[in-house]
Amino acid sequence: MLPDTIACHCCDQIQNLDDIKHGQRAHCSRCGHLLAHRDDNGVNKASAFAISSLIFLFLALPFPFLAFESQGRTQQVSLLESGYDLLQLGFPVLALVLTLFILLVPALLLCAYLSVLLPLKTNRYFPMMYPIARVIFTLHPWGMAEVFLIGVLVSLVKIAGMADIIIGMSFWAYVLFAICLIATITSIDKHQLWNSIDIATGLQRKSPQAEKGSALLQGLQSCHHCELLAPIEQHQCERCGSDLHPRTPNSLQKTWAYLITSVILYVPANLYPIMHTRLLGNDEPSTILGGVVVLWQHGSYPIASIVFIASILVPIGKMLMILWLAFSVQAGHQHRVEERIWMYRLTELIGRWSMIDVFVVAVLVALVQLGGLISITPGIAAIAFASVVVFTMLAALSFDPRLIWDNLSKAEIASINKGQEPLNDLLDDVT
Ligand SMILES: [Zn+2]
Numbered sequence: 001m002l003p004d005t006i007a008c009h010c011c012d013q014i015q016n017l018d019d020i021k022h023g024q025r026a027h028c029s030r031c032g033h034l035l036a037h038r039d040d041n042g043v044n045k046a047s048a049f050a051i052s053s054l055i056f057l058f059l060a061l062p063f064p065f066l067a068f069e070s071q072g073r074t075q076q077v078s079l080l081e082s083g084y085d086l087l088q089l090g091f092p093v094l095a096l097v098l099t100l101f102i103l104l105v106p107a108l109l110l111c112a113y114l115s116v117l118l119p120l121k122t123n124r125y126f127p128m129m130y131p132i133a134r135v136i137f138t139l140h141p142w143g144m145a146e147v148f149l150i151g152v153l154v155s156l157v158k159i160a161g162m163a164d165i166i167i168g169m170s171f172w173a174y175v176l177f178a179i180c181l182i183a184t185i186t187s188i189d190k191h192q193l194w195n196s197i198d199i200a201t202g203l204q205r206k207s208p209q210a211e212k213g214s215a216l217l218q219g220l221q222s223c224h225h226c227e228l229l230a231p232i233e234q235h236q237c238e239r240c241g242s243d244l245h246p247r248t249p250n251s252l253q254k255t256w257a258y259l260i261t262s263v264i265l266y267v268p269a270n271l272y273p274i275m276h277t278r279l280l281g282n283d284e285p286s287t288i289l290g291g292v293v294v295l296w297q298h299g300s301y302p303i304a305s306i307v308f309i310a311s312i313l314v315p316i317g318k319m320l321m322i323l324w325l326a327f328s329v330q331a332g333h334q335h336r337v338e339e340r341i342w343m344y345r346l347t348e349l350i351g352r353w354s355m356i357d358v359f360v361v362a363v364l365v366a367l368v369q370l371g372g373l374i375s376i377t378p379g380i381a382a383i384a385f386a387s388v389v390v391f392t393m394l395a396a397l398s399f400d401p402r403l404i405w406d407n408l409s410k411a412e413i414a415s416i417n418k419g420q421e422p423l424n425d426l427l428d429d430v431t
């Protein structure tokens with residue numbers, strides 16, 4: 001018996017998933033959120049892609065990634081050295097951002113996937129599978145392999161006029177690694193992975209009795225990590241062991257704190273140069289907007305548009321959307337609920353893509369170091385901008401979208417039955 005009754009992560013609506021067949025997707029009947037995608041070969045597919053991805057990552061490490069040739073002098077960089085080079089040049093934050101988001105997190109994610117998937121293939125179980133599965137879903141938003149690749153392409157366009165660029169074998173290995181990593185993640189979803197572990201353990205786990213409607217109003221809460229339903233009196237998830245809360249604790253306070261920090265950091269990120277190009281002794285600083293203008297003037301319209309969208313439109317749009325979400329929940333708004341849920345999903349989806357410009361700077365700094373001839377160094381705005389991206393991601397992750405629906409539930413309860421005050425008190429208590 002598998003726990004096929006879950007509460008939607010976005011709106012807390014109880015949903016039953018036991019009718020989904022192979023190849024089908026289940027969306028929430030209230031908010032449209034994708035709840036599950038059943039693929040009976042999910043474990044096999046995901047493990048094959050994870051093994052391939054890890055092999056390509058190893059192949060991407062030792063060989064040249066990119067080489068830069070100007071007036072007979074060549075500078076080449078490998079992925080393994082790039083972080084170390086940035087550290088040696090005196091840019092530890094950039095070295096950390098690059099190594100963490102494009103190598104360490106994806107490698108850890110793949111190892112975590114494999115250590116759960118490979119035993120599952122033979123229906124074996126070991127107790128650490130549950131905490132490892134928790135690590136997998138915590139790491140998901142922080143792996144940025146595909147964002148880095150777009151950053152590399154933008155960097156190539158930026159320096160194409162200055163010198164000859166040679167694309168190394170590691171670059172192609174990294175492209176294949178990124179494709180296989182995305183295929184791993186999309187082959188098996190959260191619901192199926194947790195249920196597969198339950199099957200391997202042989203445990204007969206059953207969902208508590210629940211009717212259609214909000215889980216909280218029926219005295220139930222959903223585990224943030226494994227989605228198992230539990231009574232609200234329970235403090236620890238019996239499946240994955242994580243702490244249980246009906247709603248993310250202090251969600252609004254955390255969202256406001258991260259949002260205000262990112263707004264403050266966004267000012268220096270735009271006012272100060274993101275990088276300095278030193279060409280034959282002349283220092284040319286460029287800001288984020290300045291970089292877009294130069295790309296546009298040089299006729300690189302698609303790349304200029306990508307950088308403009310990723311570095312200017314996305315962060316501003318994301319900050320405004322989080323601001324509106326937090327404000328509307330705090331003010332108790334009950335209208336335009338679907339629109340706000342759509343906004344929330346968009347902020348979750350687009351946040352990482354703003355890291356493109358930071359990766360562009362990291363690649364250029366690691367690659368273009370030809371002494372007095374030409375060299376590129378990062379500006380203070382690179383660190384400020386990387387922090388903006390991280391803090392806006394944290395703001396979106398801290399925001400609990402179920403709070404949007406709770407305002408609606410309070411109004412419904414009040415209009416249906418004035419005697420149901422304990423339910424409204426319950427909603428007030430958790431927010
Ligand atoms: Zn929903």
Ligand SMILES: [Zn+2]
Pocket residue numbers: 223224225226227228237238239240241242
């Ligand atoms: Zn759990």
